[in-house]
Amino acid sequence: MIQPxxxxxxxxxxxxxxxxxxxANKERYDTARENLIAFTTELISxxxxxxxxxxxxxxxxxxxxxxxxxxxxxxxxTPYKNNFGISIPSHGLKLGGAEYYLQIQPGKSFIAGGYWMPEAEHLKAIRQEIDYNAADLKKIIDEPEFVKLFGxxxxxxxxxxxxxDYSADxxxxxxxKLKSFVVFHPLNDKQIQSADAVKLIAGLCSKIYPLNAFLKNAIG
Structure with a gap:
């Protein structure tokens, strides 16, 4: 869990x-970061x-x-972010591309996934995959529970x-026309501090997984 x-x-x-x-508060930061690392270890597993x-x-x-x-x-x-970010790539050890992203911020935490602002080559490949296999993406993003969780x-x-290379019709x-292919789900402070926080967030990642799989398939 994320500690108070x-x-x-x-x-x-x-x-x-x-x-x-x-x-002056470096020790507090180090303790917070160790909490994040322990939490991330469980979440990756x-x-x-x-x-x-x-x-x-x-x-x-x-x-x-x-x-x-x-x-x-x-x-x-201002020299510091007001949140902690956790990036879990959906394709091995390299950061970037399709991923799961957890932001920890008092009152504004969220879990996200997908591919934010793809580089030009990847964007072209994703658009091509949508053009060829839009039905597969629509099956994911139009599923009622997916819409309920992510809008x-x-x-x-x-x-x-x-x-x-595409026409208006x-x-x-x-x-x-999308520039990014991402989803977000808010998390309140009680949820991220609960004993079941890792299980809850992993469960949400399971709902994001089909989207990440589609995007990974598009870019190879």
Whole structure:
């Protein structure tokens, strides 16, 4: 489970997002990160049983993302993220591509999956797979429980124009115009702090798995 002190650290960080405070509270951060690593270790084991593409050898320390922000080209110069991110790739050890992503943030935690903003080559391949096998994707995203958990898949960022190589009257144009292929499900603080948190989140990952399998198949 995610410990209350982990959420407490993040809550305090929001009001004290500076290097001086962080260094003075480094021990709290280290304790929170160890909690995340232990949680991720359990979660990887569970998700591997659901999705064989998730490597059982995935290093949980690498899955827990850095809390340090890249502020080089940003107006917001606060040095730290106000959340912990956990990325579990659906294709071995390499991060990126289709994945399961867990964000831990007081009052704003969520589990997500799919492929966010694919690179050009992958985006082309996914669109081609949709054009050829849209029925397979629709079977996944239109399934009533999937919609109940994740909402309308088509209601995410789309191109304003029709993508090259496709026509506006394509019956699947709303799917072909998507820039990302992701789903989200919110998690409240009670859920992520419960003894069954890993089981709950792994169960949601099992609902995301068919989408990730479709996307992995598209990009090879």
């Amino acid at each position: 002190q982990t959420l407490g650290f993040l809550t305090d960080l929001v009001d004290n997002n500076n290097r001086e405070w962080f260094q 569970k998700v591997h049983q659901i999705d064989p593409g998730v490597s059982a050898d995935l290093d949980p320390k690498k899955s827990v993302m850095r809390i340090y922000r890249d502020i080089r080209f940003r107006k917001d110069k 309308d898949f088509k209601k995410q960022e789309q191109l304003k124009t029709v993508p090259r 394509n019956e699947n144009i709303e799917l072909l």
